[in-house]
Amino acid sequence: MSVSVLGTSVPRKEDARLLTGRGRYVSDLRLPGMLHVAFVRSPLAHGRIRGVDADAARAAPGVVAVVTGDDPEVAGRELRARSSLSSYVETAQPLLARDRVRFNGEAVAAVVATDRYLAEDAADLVVLDGDPLPAVVDARAACAPGCAAVVHEEAPDNVLVRRRFEAGDVDSALAAAHLVVERELRTNRHAGVPLEGRAGVASWDAGDGTLTLWSGTQIPHMIRHGIAELLGLPERRVRVLAPDVGGGFGVKASLYPEDALLCVLAIRLGRPVRWVEDRLEHLLSASHARDHVYRVRAGLDADGTVRALDADVICNAGAYSLWPYTAALEPLMAGGLLAGPYRVDHYRCEVRGVATNTAPSGPYRGVARPATVFVMERMLDIAAAALGLDPVAVRRRNLVRAEDVPYTSATRLVHDSRTYGACLDAVLERLDYAAVRDEQRRMRGAGRALGVGLAVYNELTGMGSAASAGPRMPFRTGYEMATVRLDPEGGVTVLAGTTSQGQGLETTLAQIAADELGVAYDDVDVRMGDTQGPYGFGAFASRQGVIGGGAVLLAARAVRDRIVQIAAHLLEAAEADLRVEDGRVRPVDAPDLGISIADVARVAYHEAHRLPEGMSPGLEETRTYDPVRGTFAAGAQAAVVEVDRTTGEVRVLRHLCVEDAGRVYHPAIVAGQIEGGLAQGIGGALHEHHVYDPDGRLMTATLMDYLLPAATDVPAFEVGHVDDPAATVTGARGVGEGSTLGVAAALANAVADALSPWGVETNTLPLTPSRIHAALEEAT
Numbered sequence: 082m083s084v085s086v087l088g089t090s091v092p093r094k095e096d097a098r099l100l101t102g103r104g105r106y107v108s109d110l111r112l113p114g115m116l117h118v119a120f121v122r123s124p125l126a127h128g129r130i131r132g133v134d135a136d137a138a139r140a141a142p143g144v145v146a147v148v149t150g151d152d153p154e155v156a157g158r159e160l161r162a163r164s165s166l167s168s169y170v171e172t173a174q175p176l177l178a179r180d181r182v183r184f185n186g187e188a189v190a191a192v193v194a195t196d197r198y199l200a201e202d203a204a205d206l207v208v209l210d211g212d213p214l215p216a217v218v219d220a221r222a223a224c225a226p227g228c229a230a231v232v233h234e235e236a237p238d239n240v241l242v243r244r245r246f247e248a249g250d251v252d253s254a255l256a257a258a259h260l261v262v263e264r265e266l267r268t269n270r271h272a273g274v275p276l277e278g279r280a281g282v283a284s285w286d287a288g289d290g291t292l293t294l295w296s297g298t299q300i301p302h303m304i305r306h307g308i309a310e311l312l313g314l315p316e317r318r319v320r321v322l323a324p325d326v327g328g329g330f331g332v333k334a335s336l337y338p339e340d341a342l343l344c345v346l347a348i349r350l351g352r353p354v355r356w357v358e359d360r361l362e363h364l365l366s367a368s369h370a371r372d373h374v375y376r377v378r379a380g381l382d383a384d385g386t387v388r389a390l391d392a393d394v395i396c397n398a399g400a401y402s403l404w405p406y407t408a409a410l411e412p413l414m415a416g417g418l419l420a421g422p423y424r425v426d427h428y429r430c431e432v433r434g435v436a437t438n439t440a441p442s443g444p445y446r447g448v449a450r451p452a453t454v455f456v457m458e459r460m461l462d463i464a465a466a467a468l469g470l471d472p473v474a475v476r477r478r479n480l481v482r483a484e485d486v487p488y489t490s491a492t493r494l495v496h497d498s499r500t501y502g503a504c505l506d507a508v509l510e511r512l513d514y515a516a517v518r519d520e521q522r523r524m525r526g527a528g529r530a531l532g533v534g535l536a537v538y539n540e541l542t543g544m545g546s547a548a549s550a551g552p553r554m555p556f557r558t559g560y561e562m563a564t565v566r567l568d569p570e571g572g573v574t575v576l577a578g579t580t581s582q583g584q585g586l587e588t589t590l591a592q593i594a595a596d597e598l599g600v601a602y603d604d605v606d607v608r609m610g611d612t613q614g615p616y617g618f619g620a621f622a623s624r625q626g627v628i629g630g631g632a633v634l635l636a637a638r639a640v641r642d643r644i645v646q647i648a649a650h651l652l653e654a655a656e657a658d659l660r661v662e663d664g665r666v667r668p669v670d671a672p673d674l675g676i677s678i679a680d681v682a683r684v685a686y687h688e689a690h691r692l693p694e695g696m697s698p699g700l701e702e703t704r705t706y707d708p709v710r711g712t713f714a715a716g717a718q719a720a721v722v723e724v725d726r727t728t729g730e731v732r733v734l735r736h737l738c739v740e741d742a743g744r745v746y747h748p749a750i751v752a753g754q755i756e757g758g759l760a761q762g763i764g765g766a767l768h769e770h771h772v773y774d775p776d777g778r779l780m781t782a783t784l785m786d787y788l789l790p791a792a793t794d795v796p797a798f799e800v801g802h803v804d805d806p807a808a809t810v811t812g813a814r815g816v817g818e819g820s821t822l823g824v825a826a827a828l829a830n831a832v833a834d835a836l837s838p839w840g841v842e843t844n845t846l847p848l849t850p851s852r853i854h855a856a857l858e859e860a861t
Contacts, residue, residue: 087596090749094587094607095325104325107280107297112353115282116145118343119200120356121190121207122365123182126218126438126777127230128211130180133190137206143199146350147207149190150179154345158311160338162402164409165553168243170236174401174441176338176345182211183232183400184438185778186365191342193354216777220397220435221374232400232436241398241408242434242552246416248491249427254389258380262464268452268825269846270372270397270771272787273445275582277327278358279367281340283347292344293320297327299334299582300619305612306556307336307404308344323610329582330761331444332367334621336404364782368443369771372397373415375456380427381464385475389427392419392456396449398434399441408434409552411442414449417492421457422501422539422715423479428491438777444621446761447540447818451825454538458826459844462534462833472830473514476505476537494548496713498539498814500741500803504717505537507739507801512719525838530724531734532835536823537717542815543627543807544711560707561625562615563632565594565640567700569686571664571679573600575636577609578617579629584817585750586625590633592746593811597637598644599661600678615703623714623815626746631706631810639702647681650693712807714814716740718759718823720831726839729854731767731832733794738820739801744812755820756798762824764790770847836860 098104121133135147148155159173178189190207194200217223217230223239232239255261282295292314298304301321309316326333339356346354358367373396380389394415398408412432419430465475481488483499490496517533524531541548546559564576575594579586591605598605608614617629641661648666649656652675659666659675667675682700684691689698721735738755745751768788772780781787806812829843832853836843839860845852 085596086592086602087746090747091588091592091602093585094591095585099325106277106325106327107282107295108357110282110295112282112284115353115355116193116195116350117197117200118346118354118356119192119197119204120188120339120362121192121204123178123185123187123189123209125182125211125213126185127214127216128182129214130178130182130189131210131212134208134210135190138192138203141199141203141206143195144192144203145195146193147190148177148346150175150177154349155342158341158345160311160336160341160404162404162407163555164407166242166244166409169407169409170241172233172235172241172402174338176342184440186440187400188338191346193346193350216438218437218439218773218777220372220395220437223437224395224433224435230438232438236436239436240433241402241436242412244413244416244432246428246430246492251389251391251427251429254427255378255380255391258388259383260381260464260467261378262460262467263378264460264463264844266375266377266456266459266844267846268371268373268455269765269769271370271445271765271769272364272771273330273332273367274363274789275328275330275332278360278363279333279337279339280357281343282353282355283343284353285347285351287351291318291320292348293322294344295322295324296340297333298323299329299580299621301580301610301612302578302616303405303618304336304340308341311341312344321612323580326582329620330446331448331621333582334619335368335406335443360784361782364787365779366440368403369399369440370411370442370445371449371452372442373452377456377460379460379464381468383468385465385468385470385478387423387425387479390420390425392430394430394432396432396434397437397439397442399437399439401441403441403443405554406444407552407554410444411449413552415453417494418450418541419453419457420490421454422481422537423457424481424485425491439773446758447821450540450822451762451765454536454822455826455829455846458536459829462830463842466837472535473509476535477502480537494541495710497808498713498715498741500715500805501537501539503803504715504739504741507803508717508719508737511737511799511801517721530726530835532722532724532831532833534720534827534830534834535718536826536830538822540623540714540815540819540822541711542623542714543708543809544622544624545708547709548711558618560705561617561629561632562703562705563629563636564615564701564703565633565636567640567682569683571604571677571682573598573605575605575607575633576614577607577629577633578615579625580610580620582620584754585747589626589746589750590630593630593633594637597634598641600664623817623819626813627712627809627811627815628706628708630813631708632704634810635704635706636702639704640700643700643702644678644681646693646696647685648676651676651684651691706810708809712743712809712814714741714816714819716819716823718827720827722828722831722835724832724835724853726857729850729857731848731853733763733796733828735799736796737799739803740816740819741803741805741814742816743805743807743814745802745804746813751816752800754816755800758818758820759798759824760790760795762821763794766825766828766846767794767848
């Protein structure tokens with residue numbers, strides 16, 4: 082009897098090379114004649130460019146070229162993120178700033194030299210002559226009447242996009258509510274900070290007119306499309322390869338000006354060019370995220386039922402609309418999912434994406450939902466306290482229940498998860514909620530501040546064509562393609578349109594193919610991250626296991642069907658009487674007989690005359706999978722903290738998380754995704770915060786100022802699962818982002834609970850010691 086490899090923690094395909102230093106990253110690539118690029122970045126946040134003096138740099142040792150925004154091959158090229166939203170204001174992002182700079186860190190020149198050190202030395206010789214203009218870094222100030230700083234003339238009020246989500250009669254429901262809670266909540270500006278920064282190597286082959294870009298991107302096929310369009314090349318003449326990627330978290334899921342400029346330089350110079358981002362560049366100029374302000378009113382009945390939710394949301398879009406997602410990405414996600422897993426019939430949410438003189442905002446793990454979960458969960462706790470109810474009771478009263486599914490939310494998203502309540506119950510059981518409350522009372526009696534906080538959330542994963550990730554972009558990101566091929570010896574190669582950024586995708590796709598084909602896991606190789614392979618949209622939005630895995634399953638199933646057809650013909654048996662397992666095709670009633678899959682493959686390729694009549698040689702199939710709506714993944718978290726009232730320091734004593742990821746392919750990989758997201762969430766809740774001064778200079782441009790979580794900040798996580806298979810072809814739900822969503826909410830609620838005797842609320846992130854200390858000082 083064959084045992085499925087799915088659901089087991091088999092050794093990861095990637096580990097042999099990654100753990101022995103044999104990984105293949107962009108920075109490992111060496112090409113003959115390769116040149117190196119260093120960018121000159123603006124110290125001004127906003128200003129008119131009078132000139133860029135590069136004469137000294139051009140004369141420096143080893144320098145091959147210096148280009149500026151006035152260079153003819155650069156001046157006419159710009160990135161434009163497009164959307165069909167009626168309110169969207171389309172603006173251009175130049176490859177190098179020309180005429181104006183719009184944020185501190187924007188590239189104004191590129192120096193190309195024979196090595197990176199010489200390029201950096203020469204870059205220091207480039208002088209930007211610019212006249213400062215009024216700058217604005219706060220999104221609310223940027224869209225206020227009379228703001229002196231206008232980032233783009235096309236948007237004189239700095240609003241790049243706005244939209245209203247509305248259902249029911251909010252005003253009447255608020256008027257009839259027993260309690261109306263009103264608060265302003267703010268979330269902190271984040272950087273992605275993957276271990277590997279952005280990197281690219283571009284090479285031009287003048288002989289056949291082809292451009293190759295090796296990039297640490299999460300979206301090779303979309304990058305190819307954008308580059309081809311920008312440079313006026315046929316897409317078939319552009320190849321993008323994503324080798325091993327050292328983390329992305331969304332930061333590498335966009336096309337940046339630096340990527341495009343590498344290609345321009347390679348074509349111009351006829352030599353390969355390489356750029357590897359340093360940490361300063363990353364913090365200055367890679368996309369930021371989650372700089373939001375929420376003004377929220379919630380109306381509730383006396384029993385805690387939420388009757389209405391009314392919100393005004395301002396998202397800081399930064400200086401440019403990042404390609405391809407536009408400035409609408411975070412605002413639309415915030416407005417569409419603010420209510421999370423809760424039933425809210427009367428809902429209104431006005432969202433705006435506002436331009437400022439800061440680095441552009443883009444996708445980052447969870448895209449706005451860590452902020453919306455924080456807001457919704459804080460509002461529930463504040464309301465529970467005002468009503469004298471336990472926070473658990475308020476959540477249970479409002480969660481979407483199993484009997485409600487399929488539940489259509491106020492924003493017309495269809496919930497398919499039946500396990501929100503089950504996840505909450507599982508977390509409370511693991512926590513021993515009553516015992517923690519007893520301990521809290523004992524510690525308060527001793528003058529110590531212990532708190533417990535909860536968060537329940539959902540994540541729309543594997544978004545198909547009906548719920549595509551992206552605000553009405555010119556393309557839909559709802560499907561993936563995969564090819565499964567058996568060679569004449571019976572070995573399996575999976576060619577996938579998906580792309581790995583370190584989440585073990587080679588392993589999970591190999592598991593799916595091996596399970597469906599009935600072959601050994603070790604007999605399956607996976608190749609991806611190459612635009613010469615099947616088409617795919619890439620790694621974002623917790624989609625690859627659901628959609629990419631679905632495409633592999635369907636392709637493998639089609640190959641298995643061909644194997645059975647050939648075997649039935651060779652064995653003179655009915656197809657229905659055969660089963661495929663352990664590398665063989667066996668008659669059900671005579672399992673000791675049969676034929677090996679390797680022998681079937683040999684016939685398919687080398688003895689085609691023995692194939693069934695009309696069947697073409699070979700064993701290879703390509704399939705596409707589109708889950709149409711996608712699937713919601715449920716999760717719940719609990720945090721127990723102690724706050725030092727003297728210093729404001731928060732110590733995380735316990736953090737629990739239970740998620741419903743549907744069918745789990747590889748338990749260890751799923752646990753790694755969940756625990757990694759929790760650690761990242763702790764950093765975002767307690768430490769990470771990009772800060773600009775009033776003139777737009779980034780004050781957190783090193784890791785001494787932009788604080789990441791240390792091992793001492795992270796407890797031993799307590800992780801559990803609720804297994805409710807989704808209606809996807811694999812039964813899986815996405816798991817890449819979910820755990821990140823609830824951390825800030827659970828920790829903020831826990832800190833507020835700990836400090837509730839002193840009347841402290843935690844409505845602004847991050848929860849730094851200085852912020853908490855100041856709140857305590859103000860309260861006392």
